[in-house]
Amino acid sequence: GAGVSQSPRYKVAKRGQDVALRCDPISGHVSLFWYQQALGQGPEFLTYFQNEAQLDKSGLPSDRFFAERPEGSVSTLKIQRTQQEDSAVYLCASSSRLAGGTDTQYFGPGTRLTVL
């Protein structure tokens, strides 16, 4: 079946521009996660949704970052007034149940954001 998909796969933005990154989770998956992966680093948690509710946004690095999942399926991560330090790969993951430590998170291929 179809996995997690993300679009665009690559995005180049000029500093100060706003960007929107889309995630299509596996159909029926309740939980959705966003991670940020800087070059040469492991992914770092940004935010977690359970259906349409954003239950944890503690990893969002600043108030320029905003995520939503209005109908409990597709999610969008928006970054306002992009800065060079926002350059990274943004990963989306989903899991089938209410997330717990042993649940498998299925990852998308990521969106590579480059801010010039």
Added chain:
Amino acid sequence: GDSVTQMEGPVTLSEEAFLTINCTYTATGYPSLFWYVQYPGEGLQLLLKATKADDKGSNKGFEATYRKETTSFHLEKGSVQVSDSAVYFCALANSGGSNYKLTFGKGTLLTVNP
């Protein structure tokens, strides 16, 4: 806070060589431990996991044993193949209220030559 430390790469091996990638962790509580793999051009995939002390996770010839006494979860494979070339990430999910958060190591690039 929680953290994962894994051996730095890159690791370069010949086909059929033995592989070990070391991983140690720091966590409060009783975390679950994971190895994820990222093949070139693809997303992260779960390779194996272990949820309690002394559990052994295994998949595709890879193994890792959850050692609470040494806070380690080293990845091993007896005979690597060219197709195993990828980046390997060790990760944990803690047992507390935020047990959905994965904390990753920095990743280890493995290259297997024919």
